[in-house]
Amino acid sequence: MHKKSLALIALLASLGSVAASASDLEVSNAWVRGTVPGQKATGAFMDLKSVEGAALVGAASNAGVTQVHEMTMDGGVMRMREAKKLDLPAGQTVSLKPGGYHIMLMDLKKPLAKGEIVPLTLNIQGKDGKTTEVQVKAEVRELNAMPMEHKH
Ligand SMILES: [Cu+2]
Numbered sequence: 001m002h003k004k005s006l007a008l009i010a011l012l013a014s015l016g017s018v019a020a021s022a023s024d025l026e027v028s029n030a031w032v033r034g035t036v037p038g039q040k041a042t043g044a045f046m047d048l049k050s051v052e053g054a055a056l057v058g059a060a061s062n063a064g065v066t067q068v069h070e071m072t073m074d075g076g077v078m079r080m081r082e083a084k085k086l087d088l089p090a091g092q093t094v095s096l097k098p099g100g101y102h103i104m105l106m107d108l109k110k111p112l113a114k115g116e117i118v119p120l121t122l123n124i125q126g127k128d129g130k131t132t133e134v135q136v137k138a139e140v141r142e143l144n145a146m147p148m149e150h151k152h
Helices: 001-015 017-026
Strands: 026-034 042-050 052-063 067-072 077-082 085-088 094-098 103-105 116-125 132-143
Touching: 001 094, 017 094, 042 085, 042 116, 042 132, 052 067, 052 103, 085 094
Parallel strands: 026 132
Antiparallel strands: 026 042, 042 094, 042 103, 052 085, 052 116, 067 077, 067 103, 116 132
């Protein structure tokens, strides 16, 4: 039963008839915080809006190791950890921003200078449970565009 439905999904995908769910997602204001030489990690930020409702379940980039992160308070200290799933409720803008959810770029292959474009791939799970890839081009902004860390 399970195997059969997987085969059907593969067939539909190969026919190109399930390509629509990616266009359900609007991505705006995508940017990456610039880095200085030797800095190995930074964040990517953007606004996401799903018409039908969806979830962000992963991200990828050639810039380095890429993860979706969430910020949590742990005994008064802000920490971040990988988020397996970020819900995107229908019609609501969900902002990835410094101090909140973000896409973490780690083990950077090279510094990211202002004005560069970093291509990102978002893995978006639609209401139907299928995951599609959404391509985003994020512009690198200056290092001090917005502080990433919360200081207490
Ligand atoms: Cu992070």
